[in-house]
Amino acid sequence: MSAGEASLTASAAYDPSWFRRRALRTAAAVAGLVAIFVIAAIICDFNIVYAIGSIPAAFSWLFVNFAPTAASLEQLPTILTETVSTALDSVAATVIAAIPGIALGVLGSRTVGVESAAVRGLIRGVASVVRNIPMIAWALLLLLSFKQNEFTGFLALFLTTVGQLLRFFLDTFDEISTGPIEALRSCGASYWQVVFQAGIPLASASLMSWMLYMVETNIRSATLIGLLTGTGIGFSFQIYYNSMRYDAAGLVVVVTVILVILIELISNHARRSMI
């Protein structure tokens, strides 16, 4: 900020009042933000000096204790199996969620949606509620009825995915160009002809792109859901973590990172070749 302020004072000769006001405004904004930060830190009992000071020690501790060792490599087959099943669950949850997602996205959109504004509002409202119910609540609710198994993790992931995907899909359908839709309507196309000949084709590249994004984020969400429902890679991590086998837990992190980056590279490639 100092260089900016220096140049402010240098050019202040031209119009002192304007530049002084700008400098004052910036200073007031910075002071306001610092005050908000301090208040928030006091409320949640966060000590910034301690936090920053502990980062170097934390990382050196991490690299010593979380580094996978020869012993942890024996766990690799188990970890790989769990990682693959977590990744597959993320894909399946996304694909299955995309079906109601596209249907409701079409019906709720402003461009190709249903006539009734009340119905569109209802779809948006339901999407918003489903999306914003915390993941912990979904996972614990399903755990009570479906018990601890992979299907429960899948269902929890599916429910959170539907809400998010529907938000992205509604945005996508809202943003498609209205020209082709109007053209089809004016030459007498029925509602479903407009949807299948203009709405979905115009949005398809975006829809796919959002689905691929969802697969990526779901692998990360699946880790948390796994911790809560006792399934997949999250559960493996928790077992190693709770039994203080940090080297194996570190191996879980390494495998997850490799998998997520791999999926990101593949989906970037797919995304680029669709545009």
Add this chain to the structure above:
Amino acid sequence: MEATIRLSRATAETVERAMGRIRLTSRRARNLAMPVTLGVLAALTLVTFTRMRMGEVDLVQASAQALSDFWAMMAEPALDPPLGAGHFTWETVGYSMLSTVAISVVCTMLSAVVSFPLALAASQNLSNPTASYIVKGFVAVIRAVPTILWVLVFTVAIGLGAEAAVLGISFHSIAYLTKSYSESFEEIDGGVIEALRASGASFWQVVFQAICPATVPQLLSWTFIRFEINFTNAVAVGAFAGAGGIGYQLFQAGSRYYNLHEVGVIVYACLLVTFLLEFVSVRLRRRYILEAR
């Protein structure tokens, strides 16, 4: 045919390099890419269902119970008896919510401050290619680790408390903001930067006189969007970080007391806050991100 495709690919790559963003693909490749991607995703879904362990649960009965549980949670939220069990008071819920919001505020502000210089180093138009690739690669690795794992790792490394939660959430948040900020920086017209450089402006003068004024609205709205995500994450990791907060109360209500009516109250409290945040961030996004494109 083959020759024209190769030519258009080469042209496309030139255009991409020149414009940074626009990428063209030959129609044949594009027409193929969509069904191939969809086919692969559908096949993987089928594989998933054939090998998924469903457990010993009767699905119809379990679904019926899940629905009635959902009803208890959403239609009959209560803290006090007869439905609730008095494990929580309104003060507990309110204060826990406040502390979760405070954690998200701290995370967002910390990560915005750290991300700004990182994003400058990551932007191709402001930094050199080596630095840009190093920062982008580093950020990609950080982003690949799930937030909850960061939090758990910091919990053992520096002990239970708000510090572990904040650092764990911030790591992911920094990666996200660095990527978003640097994309905003890279959208700036190269002519503006060149004009300032040609007239002898230093790097920081370029940053504070050209980059900042042009991108501040976008940066603010990305930051606010991340604030919304950080709140969701703060609720989610609350159960494990030992920093208290509404996520911890939610976990207690659901997995210790098994009282869905109390879970319902906490869920409604979370919904209220997320609706507020979403309302603001949708407006910011419409105003500053979509219009800027």
